Amino acid sequence: MKVTYKILRFDPEKDKKPYFKDYDVEVEPTDRILDGLNIIKWYQDSTLSYRRSCAHGICGSDAMEINGVNKLACKVLIQNVGSHITIKPIRGLRVIKDLIVDMEPFFEKYRSIKPYLINDDSLPTHERLQSVEDREIFDDTTKCILCASCTSSCPSFWWNSMYLGPSALVQAHRFIFDSRDHGADERLEIVNDLNGIWRCRTIFNCVDACPREIKITKAIEELKRALLHKHL
Amino acid sequence: MHLDLTHLGKKVLDEKLPDITDFVRTYLGIDPSVNPVPIQPTAHYTMGGIPTDVDGRVIMDEKNTPLPGLYAAGECATVSVHGANRLGTNSLVDLVVFGRRSGKHAALYVKNTDFIPLPKKPEDGIQATISDLYSGTGTESVAKIRLELQNDMMDNASVYRNQKMLINAKNKLLELKKRYKNIALGDKSKQFNMELFEALELGFLLELASVLVESAVNRTESRGAHYREDFSKRDDTNWLKHTLAYKAGDKIDFRYKPVVITKYLPKERKY
Incomplete structure (x- = not known):
């Protein structure tokens, strides 16, 4: 089938401001949005720039705004979007070139919640075991692939880029509720900030955007409750 | 060909194989708990080929001499714990065990080593390669050559191989390498190009493909992941040895390293 990609282009080396460019592409209905981008780049206009790597929703490189919603280009089929496809870079992060944004502020927030095991007990001789029930408490938030679809869809983040954002909070949840980890208190203090969990206004854009279907707003609410219980 | 997973049931599939189940639903629109899944061969893992010792140090000859300061671990490396074919789930050994050992050893090496004197203008080589690519005015495109390379390697050098196919692949590679010298870039920008x-990647792929094809031509036996239709048996008398490939101008020199056998004897896989 024939589809039209309308892509927001910007090359800082020669463009004063972003502009839309149209491309007609011949694709299969079962092709991914990413396949169409590749056809454009490889056979029509090699200057088109975007990130992609694994191409099946695991690496999290190709988050972009597709017809108004943040998605991974490799996880959306053409047949589910139709023949007019408008693509823009994800919002709230500086555009470096075309669909490539500066992810550094995003990863800085990720690092700030200490995304690693904190446990000063002496090294065990075997694995630190965990019950199935204990694992289930944070199973959902282990699925995050750091694609930034959620954070860049969040109006609270657009308005205030100091906000930690849903992704960093999902990561905080993943460690705070892990029975093997002892860093819950220090992490709860990090997210207990006007630019932490309290900036979340339960808009649910993040939940719509997440390609891993993580219940993000629920996770953030669980963090709020954990803090309440800790201070009561 | 189809893979039938329906006997596992929806609960087991969702809980134990969530990603695979999601792929099938997303890309094929099939629920694997209800319908069989169409399947085809694909490259699932790279059995790297950069030879290392158990500390991840890259070795450079038949005597296991390490190349100081160069480490490899994971899919790119060959520590040789897998024999000639990595079996399912054993990639964790490369990641968890040898990733850790390499990291620890590299940290130790850095602590005890001073900077070595660099050759004059060490960046000259790669800068020349890049400026050649920028200034190329040929008629070939990266995407077209890569597609032909992919098709040719799939047709002639994948799961089942024989002399005729591999020679075809070798000749095709010679042609593609020649055409690669005639590529032109449409994008001349400096940032995120x-x-x-x-x-650049295609240039490396062409070299790696040549190493793969030519060493497969040489190895007149079947072993692990290397299956020759015209030499279907394992031949320990002549081929119980590792292949080492060296770049020699436009050609590849092959040398061989003996296999060290300790506790487990190499055996034929019969399943």
Whole structure:
């Protein structure tokens, strides 16, 4: 089938401001949005720039705004979007070139919640075991692939880029509720900030955007409750 | 060909194989708990080939001499714990065990080593390669050559191989390498130039493909992941040895390293 990609282009080396460019592409209905981008780049206009790597929703490189919603280009089929496809870079992060944004502020927030095991007990001789029930408490938030679809869809983040954002909070949840980890208190203090969990206004854009279907707003609410219980 | 997973049931599939189940639903629109899944061969893992010792140090000859300061671990490396074919789930050994050992050893090496004197203008080589790519005015495109390379390697050098197919692949590679010298970039920008990146990568792919094809031509036996239709048996008398490939101008020199056998004897896989 024939589809039209309308892509927001910007090359800082020669463009004063972003502009839309149209491309007609011949694709299969079962092709991914990413396949169409590749056809454009490889056979029509090699200057088109975007990130992609694994191409099946695991690496999290190709988050972009597709017809108004943040998605991974490799996880959306053409047949589910139709023949007019408008693509823009994800919002709230500086555009470096075309669909490539500066992810550094995003990863800085990720690092700030200490995304690693904190446990000063002496090294065990075997694995630190965990019950199935204990694992289930944070199973959902282990699925995050750091694609930034959620954070860049969040109006609270657009308005205030100091906000930690849903992704960093999902990561905080993943460690705070892990029975093997002892860093819950220090992490709860990090997210207990006007630019932490309290900036979340339960808009649910993040939940719509997440390609891993993580219940993000629920996770953030669980963090709020954990803090309440800790201070009561 | 189809893979039938329906006997596992929806609960087991969702809980134990969530990603695979999601792929099938997303890309094929099939629920694997209800319908069989169409399947085809694909490259699932790279059995790297950069030879290392158990500390991840890259070795450079038949005597296991390490190349100081160069480490490899994971899919790119060959520590040789897997024999000639890595079996399912054993990639964790490369990641968890040898990733850790390499990291620890590299940290120790850095602590005890001073900077070595660099050759004059060490960046000259790669800069020349890049500026050649930028200034190329040929008629070939990276994408077209890469597609032909992919098709040819799939047709002639994948799961089942024979002399005729491999020689075809070898000749095709000679042609593609020649055409690669005649590529031109459409994107001349300096920042995030993904086409330049793909062009460099294609050059490396062509070299790696040549190593793979030519060592497969030489190895007149079947072993592990290397299956020759015209030499279907394992031949320990002549081929119980590792292949080492060296770049020699436009050609490849092959040398061989003996296999060290300790506790487990190499055996034929019979399943």
